[in-house]
Amino acid sequence: MTPKEHVDHIVRDHAEIADLVARLRSALERGDQREMKSLLLALQMLEAKHYATEEALMRVVAYDGAEAHRAEHATMLDTLKRINEALVWENLATVSPQVVAHLEAALAHMIDADQTLNRFVSGNTGLAAG
Ligand SMILES: [Fe+2]
Numbered sequence: 001m002t003p004k005e006h007v008d009h010i011v012r013d014h015a016e017i018a019d020l021v022a023r024l025r026s027a028l029e030r031g032d033q034r035e036m037k038s039l040l041l042a043l044q045m046l047e048a049k050h051y052a053t054e055e056a057l058m059r060v061v062a063y064d065g066a067e068a069h070r071a072e073h074a075t076m077l078d079t080l081k082r083i084n085e086a087l088v089w090e091n092l093a094t095v096s097p098q099v100v101a102h103l104e105a106a107l108a109h110m111i112d113a114d115q116t117l118n119r120f121v122s123g124n125t126g127l128a129a130g
């Protein structure tokens, strides 16, 4: 994939992640456990794919902040896996604080770490990673 193709994927993924986060918050407010489970599994798959795409872009552009950025991805994905494992046995009320914290972390990551990467990529290739 070229840096431009990576960037296009990342921009689309960010919109999808923001949409899933909004739907998850709504399901959480309604206490809809069935919908939460399916949305959280969808979010885990999307985050895994998305982080791999961003990490590939970081390699392509030799990003100097890659290690710290990858560590944030790994922590978020690990948290989400634990939430999804817990949801098999626990009810929504038990895991909802972790869900809320994860959604906040995922949005904060897009605003902070991803925008820092974006500035690096646009400064080095003239592209914007969203
Ligand atoms: Fe991202």
Ligand SMILES: [Fe+2]
Binding pocket: 054, 069, 073, 109, 113, 114
């Ligand atoms: Fe990221």
